[in-house]
Amino acid sequence: MRPKELRYVITFFTTADAMAVEKRCKQQGVPGRLIPVPTRITASCGMAWSLPLDAKAEFDAATQGISPEGCYELLI
Amino acid sequence: MIYLDNAATTLKKPDSVYAAVLEAMRTLGNSARGVHAQALSAARTVYETREKIAAFFGCAEASHVMFTQNATQALNTALFGLFLPGDHVITTDLEHNSVLRPLYRLSREQGVRLDFVPADRNGNIDDADFERLLRPETKAIVTTHASNLTGNLLDISAVGKFALDHGLLYIVDASQTAGSFPIDMQKQNFSVLCFTGHKGLMGPQGTGGLCVGEGVKIRPFMVGGTGVHSYSETHPDKYPEALEAGTLNAHGLAGLSAAVDFINETGIGDIHRYETALMRRFHKGISSVSGVTVYGDFSGDRAPIVALNINDLDSSEAADILSQDFDIAVRAGAHCAPRMHRALGTESRGAVRFSLGWFNTMEEIDAAIDAVRSIAEK
Numbered sequence: 001m002r003p004k005e006l007r008y009v010i011t012f013f014t015t016a017d018a019m020a021v022e023k024r025c026k027q028q029g030v031p032g033r034l035i036p037v038p039t040r041i042t043a044s045c046g047m048a049w050s051l052p053l054d055a056k057a058e059f060d061a062a063t064q065g066i067s068p069e070g071c072y073e074l075l076i
Numbered sequence: 077m078i079y080l081d082n083a084a085t086t087l088k089k090p091d092s093v094y095a096a097v098l099e100a101m102r103t104l105g106n107s108a109r110g111v112h113a114q115a116l117s118a119a120r121t122v123y124e125t126r127e128k129i130a131a132f133f134g135c136a137e138a139s140h141v142m143f144t145q146n147a148t149q150a151l152n153t154a155l156f157g158l159f160l161p162g163d164h165v166i167t168t169d170l171e172h173n174s175v176l177r178p179l180y181r182l183s184r185e186q187g188v189r190l191d192f193v194p195a196d197r198n199g200n201i202d203d204a205d206f207e208r209l210l211r212p213e214t215k216a217i218v219t220t221h222a223s224n225l226t227g228n229l230l231d232i233s234a235v236g237k238f239a240l241d242h243g244l245l246y247i248v249d250a251s252q253t254a255g256s257f258p259i260d261m262q263k264q265n266f267s268v269l270c271f272t273g274h275k276g277l278m279g280p281q282g283t284g285g286l287c288v289g290e291g292v293k294i295r296p297f298m299v300g301g302t303g304v305h306s307y308s309e310t311h312p313d314k315y316p317e318a319l320e321a322g323t324l325n326a327h328g329l330a331g332l333s334a335a336v337d338f339i340n341e342t343g344i345g346d347i348h349r350y351e352t353a354l355m356r357r358f359h360k361g362i363s364s365v366s367g368v369t370v371y372g373d374f375s376g377d378r379a380p381i382v383a384l385n386i387n388d389l390d391s392s393e394a395a396d397i398l399s400q401d402f403d404i405a406v407r408a409g410a411h412c413a414p415r416m417h418r419a420l421g422t423e424s425r426g427a428v429r430f431s432l433g434w435f436n437t438m439e440e441i442d443a444a445i446d447a448v449r450s451i452a453e454k
Contacts, residue, residue: 045108
């Protein structure tokens with residue numbers, strides 16, 4: 001088992017939104033990556049953005065205009 | 077072989093398109109079905125293509141670019157997803173069956189009412205007819221950008237302005253012009269732009285789509301798997317997934333993406349000027365040949381298409397001679413444009429269509445002129 005860590009998990013309505021978030025975060029150096037949506041979350045899009053807790057402000061700034069479906073603090 | 081059937085599909089594509097499709101077939105998983113590296117590569121390829129197409133056609137949002145297998149599917153999606161019983165729709169005699177048949181079916185099965193702006197013997201319409209046909213219950217105008225038979229253009233900017241002024245939806249079929257003419261759906265006030273990827277855009281067959289304007293809500297034509305909302309009994313209502321059911325053609329879209337890059341790097345203005353020069357040279361060359369009847373209006377800007385008949389030859393016979401004796405590929409017959417043929421008076425014999433593209437040469441045009449002359453003189 002890999003060690004678990006508390007992280008933010010952002011879910012999306014559409015795969016296009018997930019792609020747009022990944023692109024912006026990569027361009028602006030915001031840490032995080034796309035992961036399969038943890039099954040304990042009922043999410044629309046099958047992919048979610050996982051990021052460290054301390055990067056949330058950077059994430060919000062980088063993804064303005066894209067409405068996430070949900071934001072969860074999860075031990076993953 | 078001289079290929080002059082580019083309005084059916086462009087045979088030669090940029091080398092980068094072939095390479096992109098092959099690479100995609102070797103490396104891409106299924107977009108939005110999983111989050112492993114190969115699935116993500118596919119999702120990124122599809123998204124990048126959405127962004128490029130949005131920028132190319134002036135669509136405000138990449139998520140409002142929906143991919144389909146061709147323009148016909150895009151048009152069916154738009155027309156069946158927008159109209160309800162009692163709606164009135166204005167369209168034109170220039171339309172292809174990909175517009176006509178969905179509209180006829182909507183009329184027959186759902187009571188959508190239709191009116192047609194008539195075309196004259198040169199294949200032109202009078203824009204004033206849109207005003208004449210306007211009714212209180214008019215919901216939309218649907219037109220092609222260019223006739224696939226004659227190459228005549230419609231003034232889609234003027235129709236877009238008319239639609240905007242009267243609060244109508246405007247659905248444009250850009251099958252014959254996408255990739256050959258600059259298009260900006262926001263500036264030109266289109267509600268929906270339908271395109272195919274394998275003609276002027278020089279991408280693979282099996283690619284196409286629709287770009288949807290802000291606030292335009294289209295009900296899904298097909299429903300099914302999207303990779304999102306798996307437990308919902310209803311199809312997701314957010315674009316683009318709302319109008320994309322089933323596995324996308326990521327392999328083809330990788331090629332379309334490379335094709336758009338090629339057009340942007342080459343310059344759509346240069347492409348249009350070159351294709352127009354080919355078309356003008358061919359038109360000038362065959363106009364002086366006795367026994368050749370040319371259809372359409374050549375007085376202004378137009379798509380690179382020349383439709384003609386030779387003496388009293390049936391169009392299919394002329395095309396067969398061109399193929400068998402001269403190795404020149406053209407299309408004969410009705411071209412899926414029945415109302416246009418009626419307007420031109422070519423319903424019984426069809427027409428031989430020469431359609432030119434970026435990869436044709438002036439030498440090929442001259443050879444085609446010689447071939448037409450040779451057939452006409454026999």
